Amino acid sequence: MNRLCVLVLGWTIAASAVAQPVLLQPQASEDAVRQLWQLLDYVGVDYAGAVANGSVTKPSEYAEMQEFSAAARKRLQELPAVAGKEALLSKAEALESAVATKSSPTQVAGLAHQLADGVLLLYPIPTAPVKAPDLARGGAVFAQQCVACHGAAGGGDGPMAAKLDPRPIAFTDRTRASERSILALYQAISQGVSGTSMPAFTELSDADRWAVAFFAGTLSHDAAMRQRGAALWQADPTLRSRFDNLAALTRSSESALSAALGPDEARDVTAYLRASPSAVQGNRLSGVALAQSRLRESLSAYRSGDKAAATRLALSAYLDGFEPLEPALSVRNKALLTQVESAMLAYRAAIAGGASEKVTTGASTIESLLVRVEAELEPAKADATTAFLGALTILLREGIEALRVVVGMIAFLRKSGRPEVLRHVHAGWIGALAAGGLTWVAATYLVSFSGANREVTEGVSSVFAAVVLLGVGLWMHQKSAAGRWQAYLRDKMSNAMNRSSAYAMAGLAFVAVYREVFETVLFFSALWTEGNGAALLAGLGAGAVILGVIAWILLRTSARMPIGKFFSASSILVAVLAVVLIGKGVKALQEAGIVSAHPIGFVRVEFLGIYPTDETLLAQVIVAAVALLGFWVSSRLSARAAVSAGRA
Numbered sequence: 001m002n003r004l005c006v007l008v009l010g011w012t013i014a015a016s017a018v019a020q021p022v023l024l025q026p027q028a029s030e031d032a033v034r035q036l037w038q039l040l041d042y043v044g045v046d047y048a049g050a051v052a053n054g055s056v057t058k059p060s061e062y063a064e065m066q067e068f069s070a071a072a073r074k075r076l077q078e079l080p081a082v083a084g085k086e087a088l089l090s091k092a093e094a095l096e097s098a099v100a101t102k103s104s105p106t107q108v109a110g111l112a113h114q115l116a117d118g119v120l121l122l123y124p125i126p127t128a129p130v131k132a133p134d135l136a137r138g139g140a141v142f143a144q145q146c147v148a149c150h151g152a153a154g155g156g157d158g159p160m161a162a163k164l165d166p167r168p169i170a171f172t173d174r175t176r177a178s179e180r181s182i183l184a185l186y187q188a189i190s191q192g193v194s195g196t197s198m199p200a201f202t203e204l205s206d207a208d209r210w211a212v213a214f215f216a217g218t219l220s221h222d223a224a225m226r227q228r229g230a231a232l233w234q235a236d237p238t239l240r241s242r243f244d245n246l247a248a249l250t251r252s253s254e255s256a257l258s259a260a261l262g263p264d265e266a267r268d269v270t271a272y273l274r275a276s277p278s279a280v281q282g283n284r285l286s287g288v289a290l291a292q293s294r295l296r297e298s299l300s301a302y303r304s305g306d307k308a309a310a311t312r313l314a315l316s317a318y319l320d321g322f323e324p325l326e327p328a329l330s331v332r333n334k335a336l337l338t339q340v341e342s343a344m345l346a347y348r349a350a351i352a353g354g355a356s357e358k359v360t361t362g363a364s365t366i367e368s369l370l371v372r373v374e375a376e377l378e379p380a381k382a383d384a385t386t387a388f389l390g391a392l393t394i395l396l397r398e399g400i401e402a403l404r405v406v407v408g409m410i411a412f413l414r415k416s417g418r419p420e421v422l423r424h425v426h427a428g429w430i431g432a433l434a435a436g437g438l439t440w441v442a443a444t445y446l447v448s449f450s451g452a453n454r455e456v457t458e459g460v461s462s463v464f465a466a467v468v469l470l471g472v473g474l475w476m477h478q479k480s481a482a483g484r485w486q487a488y489l490r491d492k493m494s495n496a497m498n499r500s501s502a503y504a505m506a507g508l509a510f511v512a513v514y515r516e517v518f519e520t521v522l523f524f525s526a527l528w529t530e531g532n533g534a535a536l537l538a539g540l541g542a543g544a545v546i547l548g549v550i551a552w553i554l555l556r557t558s559a560r561m562p563i564g565k566f567f568s569a570s571s572i573l574v575a576v577l578a579v580v581l582i583g584k585g586v587k588a589l590q591e592a593g594i595v596s597a598h599p600i601g602f603v604r605v606e607f608l609g610i611y612p613t614d615e616t617l618l619a620q621v622i623v624a625a626v627a628l629l630g631f632w633v634s635s636r637l638s639a640r641a642a643v644s645a646g647r648a
Helices: 030-049 059-078 085-100 105-122 135-145 174-179 182-191 206-216 223-235 237-242 246-250 254-261 263-275 278-282 287-303 307-332 334-353 356-376 384-415 419-446 451-494 499-528 533-560 563-591 614-647
Strands: none
Touching (some): 030 059, 030 085, 030 105, 030 174, 059 085, 059 105, 085 105, 174 254, 182 206, 182 246, 223 263, 246 278, 246 287, 246 356, 263 278, 307 334, 307 356, 334 356, 334 563, 384 419, 384 533, 419 499, 451 563
């Protein structure tokens, strides 16, 4: 027990949390969302052809703009109620009013595109093909289905064009082409265009419709533009990160891109990528794109009867695709992060349980959530304030976890009259910080830590610390009862602490701190790639100062506390910390696929390590039960010893 008793004491910081059950957005009809988006895009692109300088230039087209803006508001009203819908309705009313008052095309286009993006954020739908389309196939289908109206070169001058009212769109029109996205073309091909001769080509496969959309999107550009765009693409890594998946390309327009690159560069890059979508697909899949790809592969494997492959691919969707995004998403939208984690856990549980309907529904839910994640992590949303607050909160969250252990160890040694052993504790946590620095270098410049490695490291270290702390808590409670700490201190005051025990303290200090440092380093490494390095460093510095103040307060409090009360209170707080850590450890091992997971309807309180699965809660109940039983036994034994001593 001598080695165990000197391992660690922890002070648990009191906290309260209001746990909220995970609620997913109601599902809207995909067709309804697509039709609404198409209406808004049509207004955004074609309004400029109806109004100029506050006057109507084409009455028939202006009437369409009025009709479409009103229809968009009504269709938005019919969609399910979700958080944020009221704000979208306000924007829809503003758009309708702007059209009615003949506002500038720039203003109307901005309102329409903002509203369209907001609709996809609240009511996510697939907005890209699974793989890069074949433009040769797109050209062949265009020649078969589209030339009669749109012409061989896409100029809107096909043999039937003169007989149609309104005339077919000229894909070569540079003004309109700059506003139009590939997604808009795909929607028009799939849904048709109300009030025109454009039908819905539902007989074409989804792959063919995407191929035609991409082909039509190239008709306003020439070879010189594409060549310059290819050079820009190869030379600019920031540009490649902007288009790291096909959805980013299909939803982008030349006009929107020009705000970041300039008109000429935006034109050339758009020309190249629309003609060579495989360049985007060839970007190594990562993040949301990888998660989506693995998820679809998992669902396909499950439908073919291969549950093992389905489970493996589902784990890859989380660990390799989504998990690296957690640091940035945690800063920007913690609730969405929790939703994705819970949905992916439920999906894997459904695969294990063989519930086909739940598997299909779960995959659809995750797809929708991943679309929201992609929108949430847009580069434009990465600002200095977000980076500062993210760095500050991450450091405080992880740092307090480490302080609870290290400060407790220091307080214990001071109370025990063993200041000479403090150097071992200090060596442990300083070594952990140094190892963290090396981990930063490795994670940033040398290797990529997989999600599985990260979760296993966190899980194993948490479980180890929980077991040790449980033992220490029981020992502390035993020593606190009936003044037995006095005999312990007399013994320790007359015998030097042996070397192995001191080394054990150093080792545990290292493990306790490195667990949190490892997590912090990986979070910071991910955030560092988004820029705002100065803000991150400022948040790091502010967090370090706050942690220093917290440590000072805890040490001052423990120094003034009577030794008996210190032992008694510490035993309880250490046991609580063990319960917290065992919950976090099991949860991390679940995410790594090492421990099974069976979600249940229960609250989630991350600070206390409470997660709504059978396994995490059972582990916490077991640890808590062992602690309570140990406290009861030690109290009974101490009471009997006191009675015997009184009789003697």
